[in-house]
Amino acid sequence: MNTSSSNRQRHALEAAVKETDPDCTGHGSDNSLPGRSNMTQPNSSPAAQPAVRTLSDEELLEAYRLGDRKPFGQLVERYQRELFHFLVRFLGDRAAAEDVFQETFLQVHQSAAQFDTQRRFRPWLFTIAANKARDLMRSQARRPTNPLQASINPGDEGSGQFLDLMESAQEMPSAPLEKRELQGLVHSTVMGMPDHLREILLLSYFHQFPYRQISEILVIPLGTVKSRLHAAVACFAEKWRQINENNTTSH
Amino acid sequence: MKTQMNNDDRCAIDLLLDQRDPSMNGWGNGGYGNTSDMAVARRMRSLKGLLGILSALPAVEPDPTLGARTVQYCELVHAATGVVEINQPQRPAQIDG
Numbered sequence: 001m002n003t004s005s006s007n008r009q010r011h012a013l014e015a016a017v018k019e020t021d022p023d024c025t026g027h028g029s030d031n032s033l034p035g036r037s038n039m040t041q042p043n044s045s046p047a048a049q050p051a052v053r054t055l056s057d058e059e060l061l062e063a064y065r066l067g068d069r070k071p072f073g074q075l076v077e078r079y080q081r082e083l084f085h086f087l088v089r090f091l092g093d094r095a096a097a098e099d100v101f102q103e104t105f106l107q108v109h110q111s112a113a114q115f116d117t118q119r120r121f122r123p124w125l126f127t128i129a130a131n132k133a134r135d136l137m138r139s140q141a142r143r144p145t146n147p148l149q150a151s152i153n154p155g156d157e158g159s160g161q162f163l164d165l166m167e168s169a170q171e172m173p174s175a176p177l178e179k180r181e182l183q184g185l186v187h188s189t190v191m192g193m194p195d196h197l198r199e200i201l202l203l204s205y206f207h208q209f210p211y212r213q214i215s216e217i218l219v220i221p222l223g224t225v226k227s228r229l230h231a232a233v234a235c236f237a238e239k240w241r242q243i244n245e246n247n248t249t250s251h
Numbered sequence: 252m253k254t255q256m257n258n259d260d261r262c263a264i265d266l267l268l269d270q271r272d273p274s275m276n277g278w279g280n281g282g283y284g285n286t287s288d289m290a291v292a293r294r295m296r297s298l299k300g301l302l303g304i305l306s307a308l309p310a311v312e313p314d315p316t317l318g319a320r321t322v323q324y325c326e327l328v329h330a331a332t333g334v335v336e337i338n339q340p341q342r343p344a345q346i347d348g
Contacts, residue, residue: 072325076318084313094311101313102321109325162256166297179307186307204268205305211269229268230261237301 057121065112075121076105082207083129089202090133092191100136104129123213130199130217137195165237185247189239197232204229259287263294267302 052060052074060071083104087097107128115124190198203209203217211225
């Protein structure tokens with residue numbers, strides 16, 4: 001993805017949106033663009049589309065593929081919070097998460113015809129979102145990764161036990177923390193993880209995808225899902241312990 | 252310090268994070284050979300405490316207009332780029348009368 005040109009295009013289009021609908025009500029104005037389709041806006045009245053609300057994701061996408069525009073807005077609404085939460089936690093930046101959210105649904109719109117109806121919509125959506133987010137991070141060359149995976153190989157001499165690490169890492173800092181301070185520390189810990197480990201931990205812990213679906217989303221073998229998640233947990237434990245130690249000494 | 256993960260640790264992680272998929276692992280520690288239920292249970296307790304820390308990660312709520320803006324963005328790209336309509340019926344060949 002050429003992010004900069006894509007962003008320019010998106011911002012130009014968003015400016016056009018504001019011209020046609022300055023309050024972002026989703027209803028446009030009388031000067032609707034020619035050729036504009038009639039996708040139902042996600043914030044429209046709940047009572048307006050009871051039938052659409054009862055359909056499964058796959059049924060909505062199928063209806064959309066068959067030419068009914070309304071289900072698209074329903075899919076956006078259905079995943080607005082969950083997908084945005086994933087993107088914000090993964091990217092660590094609200095604006096970037098909004099960009100990727102929009103690009104993800106644009107891809108859904110453009111690739112709907114290619115969707116394999118035997119698959120589930122949710123993993124497919126997260127596949128697209130994760131790819132877009134990784135593309136963005138690559139384009140920004142955020143930071144070099146420092147995978148911990150190499151350090152948890154069995155047989156490393158002079159290594160500590162993972163159980164000890166888990167038990168020491170979950171001890172809370174000696175100094176009592178305000179809620180916001182704790183949130184900040186956890187955020188720093190998670191953002192300090194290598195991207196591929198943070199990604200898989202978020203998909204598993206917060207979004208509760210089973211391993212088989214993570215394998216599908218990340219297009220990696222099941223064995224790699226396991227080993228990567230093991231590394232992710234170890235990485236989180238180690239980084240949390242380090243952050244706690246630093247925090248304790250600074251208090 | 253390097254951390255060494257053994258079969259009990261790996262088994263505990265898989266049981267905790269993949270317990271939603273019964274075909275993967277059950278409490279029988281399938282696929283991990285020499286693991287003891289006691290050891291795995293202890294690790295699962297520790298792991299729950301550790302991963303519980305993640306719950307403090309704030310969930311930033313999306314802007315209320317994000318959904319509407321997203322749909323409009325897709326419509327505008329669609330209109331601007333002339334992406335082919337999905338499953339649009341093919342037009343019959345024009346017959347000049």
